[in-house]
Amino acid sequence: MTKRLCLSPAEIEQKLNDAGVQPTLQRIAIFRHILCEADHPTADQVREWAEKNLDKISQATVYNTLGTLVEAGLLQALRLPHSDKVIYDHNIEDHHHFLDEKSGRLYDLPEEDVEVTYKLPKKFRAHRVDVVVKGRVE
Amino acid sequence: MTKRLCLSPAEIEQKLNDAGVQPTLQRIAIFRHILCEADHPTADQVREWAEKNLDKISQATVYNTLGTLVEAGLLQALRLPHSDKVIYDHNIEDHHHFLDEKSGRLYDLPEEDVEVTYKLPKKFRAHRVDVVVKGRVE
DNA sequence: TTCTAGAGTTAGAATAATTCTAAACGTAGA
DNA sequence: TCTACGTTTAGAATTATTCTAACTCTAGAA
Numbered sequence: 001m002t003k004r005l006c007l008s009p010a011e012i013e014q015k016l017n018d019a020g021v022q023p024t025l026q027r028i029a030i031f032r033h034i035l036c037e038a039d040h041p042t043a044d045q046v047r048e049w050a051e052k053n054l055d056k057i058s059q060a061t062v063y064n065t066l067g068t069l070v071e072a073g074l075l076q077a078l079r080l081p082h083s084d085k086v087i088y089d090h091n092i093e094d095h096h097h098f099l100d101e102k103s104g105r106l107y108d109l110p111e112e113d114v115e116v117t118y119k120l121p122k123k124f125r126a127h128r129v130d131v132v133v134k135g136r137v138e
Numbered sequence: 139m140t141k142r143l144c145l146s147p148a149e150i151e152q153k154l155n156d157a158g159v160q161p162t163l164q165r166i167a168i169f170r171h172i173l174c175e176a177d178h179p180t181a182d183q184v185r186e187w188a189e190k191n192l193d194k195i196s197q198a199t200v201y202n203t204l205g206t207l208v209e210a211g212l213l214q215a216l217r218l219p220h221s222d223k224v225i226y227d228h229n230i231e232d233h234h235h236f237l238d239e240k241s242g243r244l245y246d247l248p249e250e251d252v253e254v255t256y257k258l259p260k261k262f263r264a265h266r267v268d269v270v271v272k273g274r275v276e
Numbered sequence: 277t278t279c280t281a282g283a284g285t286t287a288g289a290a291t292a293a294t295t296c297t298a299a300a301c302g303t304a305g306a
Numbered sequence: 307t308c309t310a311c312g313t314t315t316a317g318a319a320t321t322a323t324t325c326t327a328a329c330t331c332t333a334g335a336a
Contacts, residue, residue, distance in 0.1 A: 113257040126273040135264040
């Protein structure tokens with residue numbers, strides 16, 4: 001269900017360039033990690049991974065990089081009710097989420113599997129809907 | 139659209155008692171403020187109000203009180219994508235939200251005005267759905 | 277009414293997530 | 307190569323929230 005987009009560093013570099021982001025080593029590595037390996041990581045989980053796998057990277061760079069990638073539209077930043085941490089999602093298509101309340105783990109739900117209809121007061125103009133289904137995975 | 143439940147301190151006290159929460163002056167005042175006056179306030183906004191309107195109240199009491207009220211089921215704590223602050227909602231019925239992305243202001247959407255249907259993977263059992271419609275109020 | 281235990285409140289310190297700052301570094305283009 | 311500017315860095319600062327330990331209040335017992 002969760003799409004895994006495993007790309008080579010060269011392809012990642014391409015993506016960064018296309019998005020107008022200078023492809024530095026740190027950005028390539030972090031972006032690749034989130035695309036290929038991580039599952040809805042927090043900034044701190046990315047930092048942990050980066051400290052193990054890249055030589056010498058500062059916390060600020062991790063935050064800067066994540067912020068840059070989100071601004072460039074390459075990642076989505078999510079904030080969910082169960083945690084005060086921002087979660088980064090490599091799935092930038094419109095989609096929704098399922099939160100396993102037991103494990104705290106987040107799963108993507110494809111846009112087409114969720115249908116929402118709503119009635120808004122006059123003058124309210126919607127441009128996006130986010131759905132979080134909460135429950136358990138057995 | 140937003141329900142305003144304006145109750146007297148005595149009625150508030152009753153509600154606290156019913157919920158098994160000892161109705162102290164601070165709790166009555168804060169709960170009443172949120173029920174009657176505040177609109178989806180943050181802890182900090184409640185603290186600001188409390189410092190002006192109650193004599194001598196500590197920040198810790200504001201947080202404790204809000205936590206107690208949420209635990210007792212008298213308030214709902216919300217966390218939304220646009221802010222890192224917890225928002226307190228006196229509407230404890232199932233309902234959804236509309237976020238005005240310009241002002242950051244939150245509006246309640248009655249449960250019956252939003253309909254969600256979804257298809258989950260096997261073994262996923264839902265027990266609640268939260269919808270946030272984002273857009274503008276003209 | 278007084279006493280007491282437990283709950284509530286307090287100031288201030290502590291924690292956790294994130295952002296800022298200013299200096300040092302790297303890199304693409306002149 | 308040189309320069310300018312964007313990137314990274316360490317560490318400090320900020321912000322939201324929680325913890326701690328002492329103090330206070332209050333409901334019920336005596």
